Amino acid sequence: MKTPRNSYVARHLVDVPRSGIRDFFDIVSSRKGVISLGIGEPDFVTPWHICEAAIFSLERGATAYTSNLGLMELREEIARYTERVYRVTYDPRTEIIVTVGVSEAVDLAIRALLEPGDEVLYHEPCYVSYGPVITFAHGRAVAVATRREDEFRLTRAALEAKVTPRTKALLLNFPTNPTGAIMARADLEDIAAFAREHDLIVLSDEIYAELTYEGEHHSIAALPGMKERTIHLNGFSKAFAMTGWRVGYACGPAELTDAMMKIHQYTIMCASTMGQKAALEAMRSGDADAAFMRKDYEKRRNYICASFKEMGIPCHIPKGAFYAFPYIGEFGLSAKEFCLRLLDEENVACVPGTAFGPSGEGFMRCAYAANLNNIKEAMTRLARFTAKLRQ
């Protein structure tokens, strides 16, 4: 008889730690009356006309599978949207795939590209799933730290220090969760030149693009010579407050889209039909909703940044997404200790910066996609807490 194994779980999975967010979530959930600035999703309900369009589609009996690539009319709308908003033209027949949230799109793109041992560069602090998704695909996740001094923008110098002959792709997320960093066109041009020189594919997760408060959002795919080496990843969750619908999409060269489709076809089949119908309505007539929400977030951003300034806590101005990422290093506590004590003593939940990678040490993430009254109360409590720590 064969000797029983110590564990049946795949080795490369065991080594991936649980998300720091998940750990923190468990602690927060055990408490009552918490004011949470830890929620990475809009506090708005999906605009009613979008919900209503989905309900109508159900009434009409649109409950069957769609094409693997997604509803043709949705892909056509996405093509129109990317042309109008990001100034990149994609062929809806061969270059666009509708996915289950942008999360699936990231996973598909990574799996379509990587062979075991291939390296992917990504900037950090960053969204929690990038590193693990690369590891699951047997790739090597190579984090490139961004710094507060650069307003958490990615620089070519930082990338050059980490690139190797095995590097195959570069994963970008601007505006960034958790730092709110954005890249100006000139910044992107440097990165684009780097990608071309090292023959890298760029995966650009632009889920927060519509939430840019200063300057204009630029898509790296729109730069000369970049469309053919960029997979543009996006979705409906943030701009249209549709997190629970789980609809995203990827646009890229036909060869890569087709490879992604292969995985998607065998593992997912298609994104939910109801969700796609809702997404269609969002693309067609959701611009005003997105603009309205952006204005509202901007005011909350101003409020939260002004509050940190009053407290004397350094915080770069987040120019996109809905997160502030203040520096809390002066208090002599680790980010995790700071957040745990803040939770314990003032019942305010913020996420330690280290949940987004080791370079997040000394920072915490405060999501301002929260009710304004809650933000106000959280800031009052945080001011009390930090004053106490300084005594």
Place this chain on the structure above:
Amino acid sequence: MDELLRLLKENALETPRNLAKLLALSEEQVKARIAEYERQGVIRGYQAVVNEDLLGLDRVSAVIEVKITPEREGGYDLIAQRISKFPEVDSMYLMSGGYDLLVFVKGRNLKEVAFFVSDKLATISGVVSTGTHFMLKTYKDSGILMTAEKEQERLQVSP
């Protein structure tokens, strides 16, 4: 619309200090702009949005469609102003379509409103006809829902 006005329309009790923080302005700038809006008559007052259905008041509200004959040299405005001065009139608009004025009135009871319509409104010279509709229940007022919907549960912490 100016974001300052939008914020005040949402919550007129917001302090100048908070308004300043929300708009990335100084408190003095906010105060000066509010004062200017008040001086210009852009801001005409501050009121609470009250759900009167919850108060158990014996009050009735009605909407009256009024047809009028415009006056020479005064157009609709003279008659409209005459009507709008009655304290029973809560709000009033000049409309396109089948009638001219839409008048919202409040009274202690049906009789009082009926008296206002038949005795005061209908007898004004230039008023051709009236059509009165009584309100039964308020669902939404000034952009605010009168019944709070249960908040959907969200994860306390999410990536």
